[in-house]
Amino acid sequence: MAAFKNIKLLFVPLRIFLNKTPSSLQLNLYRFKYNEAYSVKSVLLDHPVGSDVVVKGWVKSIRKQKRTTFMHISDGGVEQIQVVIPSSACDEDCCFNSAVEISGKVVVSPKCNQPVEIQGEKIKVVGKLDLQSFPFGPRKYYPPEYVRQQIHLRPKTNTYSAILRLSSLISNALQTTLIQDNFVSVFTPILTSNDCEGAGEVFLIRPSSNEMCREMGGNRKPEESYFNKKVYLTVSGQLHLEAIAGGISKVFTMGPTFRSENSRSRRHLAEFRMLEAEIAFCNDLQPILSTIESLVKQSAKIILELGSLDLVTVGNYYNENLEESLNELLKFSFATISYREAMELLLKNRDSFKTPPRDGADLGSEHELFLVNHMGGPTFLVDWPANIKPFYMRTSDDAHSLVSCVDLLVPGVGELCGGSLRENRYDILKSRLQALNLEESLNWYLDLRKFGGSPTGGFGMGVERLIAYLLRIPNVKDIVPFPRTPHNCPM
Amino acid sequence: MAAFKNIKLLFVPLRIFLNKTPSSLQLNLYRFKYNEAYSVKSVLLDHPVGSDVVVKGWVKSIRKQKRTTFMHISDGGVEQIQVVIPSSACDEDCCFNSAVEISGKVVVSPKCNQPVEIQGEKIKVVGKLDLQSFPFGPRKYYPPEYVRQQIHLRPKTNTYSAILRLSSLISNALQTTLIQDNFVSVFTPILTSNDCEGAGEVFLIRPSSNEMCREMGGNRKPEESYFNKKVYLTVSGQLHLEAIAGGISKVFTMGPTFRSENSRSRRHLAEFRMLEAEIAFCNDLQPILSTIESLVKQSAKIILELGSLDLVTVGNYYNENLEESLNELLKFSFATISYREAMELLLKNRDSFKTPPRDGADLGSEHELFLVNHMGGPTFLVDWPANIKPFYMRTSDDAHSLVSCVDLLVPGVGELCGGSLRENRYDILKSRLQALNLEESLNWYLDLRKFGGSPTGGFGMGVERLIAYLLRIPNVKDIVPFPRTPHNCPM
Structure with a gap:
């Protein structure tokens, strides 16, 4: 019985050990299939060593060597995952902060702080990045005032x-x-x-459309047309x-x-x-x-x-x-x-x-x-x-x-x-x-x-x-x- | 050991059996003392039979008999609790939907659906109700259109x-x-x-104060004064x-x-x-x-x-x-x-x-x-x-x-x-x-x-x-x- 347990260990995803199963498993199961199969967290927690996975995320760092390229991929969760992939598989579209889908195998990580990493096989860039005009570079400090100027990014x-x-x-x-x-x-x-x-420091509202103001308010002022009285933001x-x-x-x-x-x-x-x-x-x-x-x-x-x-x-x-x-x-x-x-x-x-x-x-x-x-x-x-x-x-x-x-x-x-x-x-x-x-x-x-x-x-x-x-x-x-x-x- | 357990049973609040202790007990303890000591839920769950309690809530039903008055008290939680109190302790201020504080003892309920009720001793009306002009009466049906007219009540x-x-x-x-x-x-x-x-069916905003519009916008239109452009509600x-x-x-x-x-x-x-x-x-x-x-x-x-x-x-x-x-x-x-x-x-x-x-x-x-x-x-x-x-x-x-x-x-x-x-x-x-x-x-x-x-x-x-x-x-x-x-x- 003990031996049987040990054999299984290698094939059991980490989540089981951490006892982090979703609370309402039944409803989550089919959702899991679509939304989470590719998440970095799920690769780290749910996929045993040896399994084939697809990781989807943004390239947070990339180091190209002659034969091998090392990347860290984030999908916006806390965890990032290291990917090691033949440099021949990466074209120039694959750069800092581009959006990628990488297929590969979960392998034991030799020295990373994470227990596993991805041995990448194929990479697909699903969102290119114009590196020339992108306002941020890797591993650089930008003061908050600068970052705030790029609010949507x-x-x-x-x-x-x-x-x-x-x-x-x-x-x-x-x-x-x-x-x-x-x-x-x-x-x-x-x-x-x-x-x-x-x-008194309030904002006042009215319908933006003058037509709507007339339709609803007749001769009343635009700001009293919709609600028959002045209305403010709380x-x-x-x-x-x-x-x-x-x-x-x-x-x-x-x-x-x-x-x-x-x-x-x-x-x-x-x-x-x-x-x-x-x-x-x-x-x-x-x-x-x-x-x-x-x-x-x-x-x-x-x-x-x-x-x-x-x-x-x-x-x-x-x-x-x-x-x-x-x-x-x-x-x-x-x-x-x-x-x-x-x-x-x-x-x-x-x-x-x-x-x-x-x-x-x-x-x-x-x-x-x-x-x-x-x-x-x-x-x-x-x-x-x-x-x-x-x-x-x-x-x-x-x-x-x-x-x-x-x-x-x-x-x-x-x-x-x-x-x-x-x-x-x-x-x-x-x-x-x-x-x-x-x-x-x-x-x-x-x-x-x-x-x-x-x-x-x-x-x-x-x-x-x-x-x-x-x-x-x-x-x-x-x-x-x-x-x-x-x-x-x-x- | 078993006998000891049985003796204690009478004095142990219901919450312990239901295993519903708050998750972060330490931080909750001092809060508990003030906020929850009087809640209906807490009386039902946390206070053993025989303990002195104060219940605070609204009178949801009241039936005065010559010697005894029966009430149901709600504090807005799902549960209501029955209070039995000498009629001599209730004056006319204590009526349907008045806000009351009742001190008494937790006793076993003889026939109620709840395991316990309150044997009331003193009652204090902390929020009177003008029954003449109150738009709702006990146990009556009011259509939604009527209820909506009394929106704040x-x-x-x-x-x-x-x-x-x-x-x-x-x-x-x-x-x-x-x-x-x-x-x-x-x-x-x-x-x-x-x-x-x-x-195009949006609301447009501006500062309500004309003075503020001039201070911030100079010659711009009021609706472009604060943000330098038109701004809408999302x-x-x-x-x-x-x-x-x-x-x-x-x-x-x-x-x-x-x-x-x-x-x-x-x-x-x-x-x-x-x-x-x-x-x-x-x-x-x-x-x-x-x-x-x-x-x-x-x-x-x-x-x-x-x-x-x-x-x-x-x-x-x-x-x-x-x-x-x-x-x-x-x-x-x-x-x-x-x-x-x-x-x-x-x-x-x-x-x-x-x-x-x-x-x-x-x-x-x-x-x-x-x-x-x-x-x-x-x-x-x-x-x-x-x-x-x-x-x-x-x-x-x-x-x-x-x-x-x-x-x-x-x-x-x-x-x-x-x-x-x-x-x-x-x-x-x-x-x-x-x-x-x-x-x-x-x-x-x-x-x-x-x-x-x-x-x-x-x-x-x-x-x-x-x-x-x-x-x-x-x-x-x-x-x-x-x-x-x-x-x-x-x-």
Whole structure:
């Protein structure tokens, strides 16, 4: 029996040993046949030594010797595979970053870090590359500003494709963490006739076609033709999320939000992703803080577990040891400090800042980063003055000039997250809405307090900023595939 | 040892037996303390008989007798819990759908379907309800049109909160299925200066503030002030997804897309969600068809496994046996038929239609539903005439008047999904773009064919339509929390 097992070993694909069979094998089987037969990962995991395979991918490096050519092939997964092929089989079309299909045999790799490689027999170039005008060369460093100029070709670089894979792990970790914690995932609307924060920095929409505007709006203005009123791109799904939290006590949404700000900072985009969560029956900031902390830490944990190779690639590019910084983050218990305490600290150190802090006012980026350094890591800044925060935040029971809210500040980025308890007392909210002239447009929101509205609380987290923080990427434009900023929307 | 085990049994929460401990216990522990201690699910699973608990939720039914009051409490999860409490402890504020916190003891339930119930001691109403003006009463049927009028209160109804939970399971199943299949999740932009389908039914954006338009645009038109050019809301992320599939061979995105159509059909929204996937090194429709089929079936499987109670609630409302229809779907192998075959079939039956089919033209909804009935279930309709399909589809190698593409038609809904191989031959694509006057604006897209562009293929699936199909919900407005349709965007 033992001998039989050993004989079989050579013919059994690696996946079986790693116990990585797909969870619903039956449905996956026929798909497997088509989509995965050629993937680099599948060759490494599923095909025993000696089997004939076809590998499809891009040539990430190529070294032609007189008789033999060595290549590394990537199909966009983490793993690359080495191919050794007679040079006579390669014509000049087969070059750096061309798309190829290589047929050959799986053989034991003599010295590579991978257990197997491909002994290539035939190669077919299915996507040629114009090497003269291709903006990237092999094994060269290009600064982010240069890479950003080639935005549609950026996914072909090793660093950016690693960032995309890690971003995928992070956004998936965020959702999975909440779903395991019994949150329900919902879609809040992008188009809204309300402007949640009241800040006015919104985009307005209308049908592009004048004909459609006339057909639908008659004599109304084009921007009021389709919906009979002005409609904007959302700046936050929070108010709508609160309505849903009137029936389901833990909900979240992850989607795009928009700001028409004229900002060129390395932390701002006109279009960015927010993870927003709302918790009913919440009359204390604590569950909000702990949910935020666990989301940040679970994301760190997942990329450490599943993205280690990519962390090295990104870390090398930015000169950071990401494994070290992420492990440090996991060990750090997030600090909590009140606005009052923070302000005293800032005022004591007023000489360290370009713009001195002002008691009662919002903080600048330099103040945020000072606080984070002082506290030694991510810091919850709680209990802010009511007059610099939005209308929906709950007045503190202890001090009426304060609201129960939190900003999470993190190293390198500053504000990552904002959250609060919501004002659920009908009369107080009503008078605030009246004062802001919002009583009519937000009457539905006030209504929620009339019909079994529990105390609720929630938060919004900038997804690109979380990625920037975890991967130590200085500029959020190097995270989203197609960043939108003032004067910049090329495609 | 065995005796010891039996004694402990009474004090061990149910979750331990079901082996449903959270996967990353350490991080969850402190969160648990705050968020979950009071959840209905946690009372049912984690608290042994005899323990003191506080349950927080909404009163879903209440029956007051002289001495005792019986209630069912929901916190928005699938499970409700029965509370038995002295009537003297309940004042009139405690009514249908009010938000309450009840402290009491877990006791064995004498006849309920649940193993335990709460022997309530104290009740606190934390969110009163104005029963006079609340639009819903207990145990009453309201038609969807009526419920839709109360859109911000709709999540408080049993049927709609079940639809939200099932929708969450489905969108999570879609993402998980693709991630297990090694797809990478990305965010394609919502704002774009390209109009993918070229159909012209797009929304145009501009900063709402005239001051901002002047500050940023000088003398330019308001709609060209922020980005220096006209920018639209995306109708599809496909073109951008193809650029990413130039470096990562399997990618997907799930996000909002927009159409400024003047349509009032029960299948159309101005804002809806699409799941779009792109597969590089794909020169055959088959992997596209199998990925689509497995997404639909995995979604069906997941809601059968995890949403059975909610399926009964939704099924009862719409008079459907969802367990039966979903199991039938799982058994059915999706049919495949060419446009040519389909047209012959339709022409043979031309008398059955209000609008007769026209050879070479697109199909109407009645034609789609006829085909689906004829084929006995979901049907892939492949190989369409090139002249009624968009420019990016690949001309068929066998017949140049055809393109390699697919529409998935499903019962009750019609078109659920559209996909194709993409034209990856530089010269052919270039001349098509020239003919459409798109060469300049889509030069970047053409570029992808110059730099290692492999053959690719992909598809887009309407998420709301998938939910409508699986749950047999006739109108997509009854699926999204805040539907946007012509003349309708109230909040």
